[in-house]
Amino acid sequence: MSKKSLLLSFVPLFLLFLFLPVSVHAYQTGYVDTNGSLLVRDSANTESPVVGSLVDRQTIEYLDVGNGWGQITYHGRTGYVSLDYITETGVDAVEDTDAQDTVVHEEAESPPLNGAPLGSIQRIVLDPGHGGQDPGAVVNNFYEKEITLDIANRAAAYLTDAGYNVSLTRSNDSFIALDDRADYANGTSADIFISIHANASFDLDANGIETYYAPGSAAGQTLAHALQSEAVREIDMRDRGVLPSNYVVLRKTAMPAALIEFGFMTNEYDRSLQQTDLMRDQSARAILRAVQSL
Structure with a gap:
């Protein structure tokens, strides 16, 4: 067979492969x-x-x-x-958006219940995020569920010493469903509800403190601003501001409620602070001072 004939024999085969659908793995x-x-x-x-x-x-x-x-x-x-x-x-x-950095975000099913005005605060529910089978964010064997419980326990001690009646949605490494956290707070007839979290993001440069309240809740917004203000005053982290969000524990609680993110575990600087007793104590004191300021 001549070189020309050999070349021509490959042309149909080449065209066949060219136009056949090719299965490839793609992201x-x-x-x-x-x-x-x-x-x-x-x-x-x-x-x-x-x-x-x-x-x-x-x-x-x-x-x-x-x-x-x-x-x-x-x-x-x-x-x-x-x-x-x-x-x-x-x-x-x-x-x-930046709001995706936080933990549990859902569309609102109904207007928030926590539209009651802030009155005399005596009963407080603290909500340490995650727990048990839900570790929250995990970075280098550093678990969000551990830092949230530590801050909540410290804050509970400060608040109790100051004369407040404080209860926690969880007091150990146990899993509590989101609806159950809201139901528990509603059952205690608490005056305010504070959910404690640490943030995470694929953007390793994302850093700082931010606080959320249920859309439409003026009292929740006031509580969120108080927490944010005291937290950035106490802790050397960026002020990311106060934002509305339809988190389950915000929209299903019957009292003014806020969710605060004490820095990003995925950011090297924030994480270096989160791992210290000083920062956790500062976070707890910020919660106390925010409540006292209302």
Whole structure:
């Protein structure tokens, strides 16, 4: 066979491969759709160690590796998440904002209940975020659920010494559902509700303190501003401001409520402070002073 004939024989084969559909693995974009945190695991199975977590409505890029698991890049390492809690972006997707850095974000089902005015404050419910099987954010074996409980316990001690009646939604490393936290606060007829968290973000430069209140709750907004003001006064962290948000524990509580994020665990500077007794004590004192200022 001549070289020309050999070349011509390959042309149809080349064209066939050129126009055949080719199956390739490609990353897809989706967002977290869960009433809580979505755990990130070391490998694609439920028995694998937890290496971190994602927050509700957080936009991610993932690779479908089969059996209901997606592969992601989590803080520079490979992680795996259940695709049962990942929804493709589209008409139902939520705009990606700084608010996605926090923990549990949902659409409002009804107007917030916590529209009552601030009155004489005697009964306070502190809500240490996460707990038990829900670690919250996890960075280098540093767990959000631990720092929130520590700050809450310190704040409870300060508030009790100051004459307030204080109770906690959890007093140990136990899992409490979000609705149950709100129901507990409502059952105590508390005057105010304060939820305590630490932030996380894929943007490692994100840093600072921010506080949330339920949209439409003037008293909740006043409480949030008091917490934010005292926190940034006490702690050497960036002031990210006060924002409305439809968190479950904000919209389902019957009293003025606020959720404060004491810095970003994913930011090296913030995390270095969060790991100290000084910062945790400053956070607790900020809560006390905020309550006393109302």
